[in-house]
Amino acid sequence: MAELLIGQLLRFEGDPMTEGPDVARHSSRGAVVIEDGRIAAVGEADALRRDWPQAAVTDLGGRLISAGFVDAHVHYPQTQIIASWGKRLIDWLNSYTFPAEMRFADPRHAADVAALYLDLALDHGTTSMCSYATIHPESVDAFFAEAEARGMRAMAGKTCMDRNAPEGLRDTAQAAYDQSKALLQKWHGKGRLSYVITPRFSPTSTPDQLSALGSLWAEYPDCPMQTHLSEQVDEIAWVRELFPEARDYLDTYETFGLLGKNGIYGHAIHLEPREIARLREVGAALAHCPTSNTFIGSGLFDMRGLTVAGLRVGLATDTGGGSSFSMLRTMAAAYEVGQLRRYPLHPAQLWWLATQGAARALGIGHAVGNIAVGMEADLIAVDLHSTPAIAQRAAQAGNFWQALFPTIMMGDDRAIAGVWIGGKAVRAVS
Template sequence: MTANVQAYRAAILHSLADPAVVGVEQSYEYFEDGVLVIENGQVARVGHAAELLPSLKGIELTEYRDALITPGFIDTHIHYPQTGMIASYGEQLLDWLNTYTFPTERQFADKAHAADVASIFLKELLRNGTTTALVFGSVHKQSVDAFFEAAEALNLRMIAGKVLMDRNAPDYLTDTPESGYAESKELIERWHGKGRLHYAVTPRFAPTSTPEQLTLAGQLFQEYPDLYMHTHLSENRQEIEWVKQLFPERGGYLDVYDHFKLIGARSVFAHGVHLCDAECQRLAETGSAVAFCPTSNLFLGSGLFDLNKLERHGVRVGLGTDVGAGTSFSQLQSLNEAYKVMQLQGKKLDPFKSLYLATLGGANALYLDDKLGNFESGKDADFVVLDYNATPLISYRMQQATSLAEKLFALTMLGDDRAIKETFAAGQSVHRRD
């Protein structure tokens, strides 16, 4: 097969490891004038332009001025059916679900509606530089079919699943333990491992599933290799008290999932705002991950995520927007809010840790760091081009910056979808800003 090779020239930055583990200076690689070489949809080489350009004769070279190339952003928790209700006013978690979420998700019984929203949702992700996401569907299996069909058409690496919910929700949104298991299994057989797609067993959260449904969800999670499990954990104090009432025999919220065999490698728990040390330790020893969703946690008044505590225990952490409780599809905006969450606790979020959370850290949380997250040779060529002149204010701020860290921090404070000049998935341009 003839190699399909392209090269891209700009400033290039990618994470090599977690700054919390190796220190900031050893955590990244930066080429002020760099070249990224892509071959057949994968990273072939990355390096200084002066070193690589002589070897690129006959290869198409695209140059970006005043721009920074980074790996594509990775969103470890988001709800695509909630796209149309983003920025809904004035509730905390449980009331918000009943007031806005459940009526919105009812519409996904119609596959044509689901397909329309899936298209809008993916366009928004790509406009914001997100190339991989762990995605909630609705309780309707056709919502997951619609999502995967749209993602497959764009050759995106995406993870999604049908919501399992057989109690404490409107009748029009509930399944049964048996139907949830059967429909999930059908979707797994159809989509898991097809192209760049993966399936996640998806109980909404413990209060909306009976023990019978959680038992079958755990059984399903164990039946297939490399499946994901995606749910919510310890987001809101009222929610935590509700779990105690529903499962009085269990030792806590996380213990519910542990009892039903829903914890382990590729288990991703969204939020984790109110976790004790013992729960953090259990997450770490089982290889489970937590999605840090700062815009959502602030918007719904859920609390402040303690990133340092999870780091101390060695828990895998990714970054999530949690649309529609989150207020933006932009991971730059998520990092803006994450910085503030840390400041409110008297802690700091280094710009290079932010880069790690949005890229390689997310890949690590999803056990995809052998395929995504940085520019190591052989990884998928999912990357974004960030524009240093995206807005007049960003352009002016960049002129004042005296270091890479300062530029990176300014992008996370001032950037949004306008900062994304172009987005690539598997080496192909999937979004170009007008």
């Protein structure tokens, strides 16, 4: 039976990063019809009530109906070390990340953390994400099994490393290829799941391993590939030492067949002009992780320059280097980084980056991240008065964007009043 959701409504008819905020469409009394897990109709509430008289009605009052958030770059195995104190990237990996990831050889532990992470994501309104696992195939199986049980559109891959990591977290070039291929064949395209070929980053992969994964990507070019790029200055210097023949950091991927239109490159803060040109030329995407970039002291992402250059960008929490599971907090951090770059992002741009922008970066923008007929019904209801502090500020708003912005800047999981996955309510409307 069809369900009719009524409330405020926010959707997009273009890209506000390049076309301006006016491509966002807000209705103060809009509606969405859900049927068979997809969006069957979008419009004004009164009209859709007439057109769908048999639909079950859920009236959300003044809550905002939006596409669910899409997180473009996550490390679900780092769930339990989020917000750990005081380290930069390389120290962070050795002190927190690698010890935590060692435990994922245990399938039970992997399943427990996968379930915990996905439930926290849903609590915060994130309905899709692209996650790194660990080197252990069990960690990929656990994540996909838990995502499948929840009916989620989710992406993940075995993180491959064969050097500069502890024993027990290193595989080999051949094992990376063989295990990644087996997992890809098992999970990619199963239901709403997508496998992602995943070298962690150049410093933890030998040229042989990068080449092996490049060969795998050439065999399965429709598969996404994710990795890290130019996150910190000292990391870039390390890459220069490890790959003295490379023109730049990106060249360490390009040389081995790991640069392409289905590539998703995390962070990308300190890019050279050649790197920007090549990323644009191949149509690659970037994952902007602002809470991580400030928390670990990496630098300030150049949103204006990179979007003007024509690159696809999506927002990401970077759990657990990022300091929050919330895409609302991630939007707030992106705004703050933009201010420091003298490029304050409009609320429409921030919301787009956390929904359709991230979905496009991941190559799933045709399916999720917006409200349009035929798209999968992954939706959230957002309370724009979720705390007293937000409510008193929203009460002074002169327009919708002024009412939405306090939730972006101060909101958290309390603002998520309901979540639908494939048209099914998985978080009851509060």
